[in-house]
Amino acid sequence: MVAKVNLAEAFAKIPEAWNPHVAGDINNFQIKLVKLEGKFDWHHHDIEDELFLVVAGRMKMGLRSGDVIVEPGEFIIVPRGVEHCPEALDGECHVVLLEPGSTLNTGNVETEKTRRTLARLDAR
Template identity: 45%
Template structure:
């Protein structure tokens, strides 16, 4: 158990790259990850798990094939497993992801935006 609280802004100050989630805490088999978003991510889905997006700062859109969901600071959205989605942020957006350990950020799509997994800051 940590002796101090985790400060999101302090953790965000440790990295500047986009689309590269960093683990800040774990609970059972789940990880809490911070990520900076800017631009368009790849369309993808996670066949075996839901994915939680919590906007810390800024705003983003989760695109789905049939609709868009706008998320602002202080809002959360759960993408159900197996649902194809595309995160998009016109300006930089700071987000916390909650997902099981080992989930690949690009899901089934792979490609150049696939980040190294299990990177702690």
């Protein structure tokens, strides 16, 4: 089935921050939507690169080499192995993630924010 996704409507279905939801699949990759509030945990991914596309709000991507501010309509790709710490600035931030379906949101660390099973927003 071919269907379009309205991002505003999809984000409205996500009840809480730091709880990514799957919005669709592309081969072995998933499009995940997540609301950010405050600061996440420092972590890295051994084998996966991650793309963070900011749709609403502002995000600071903490990197050991220096922080990067990502505005709405901008994205950042964090290569595998790079320690990072996303943080919402100025309240809630809506982010589209593009990453392999196997990617664990907290990477190499286990915290209360770890989500092993993600809810789906699509009818699949």
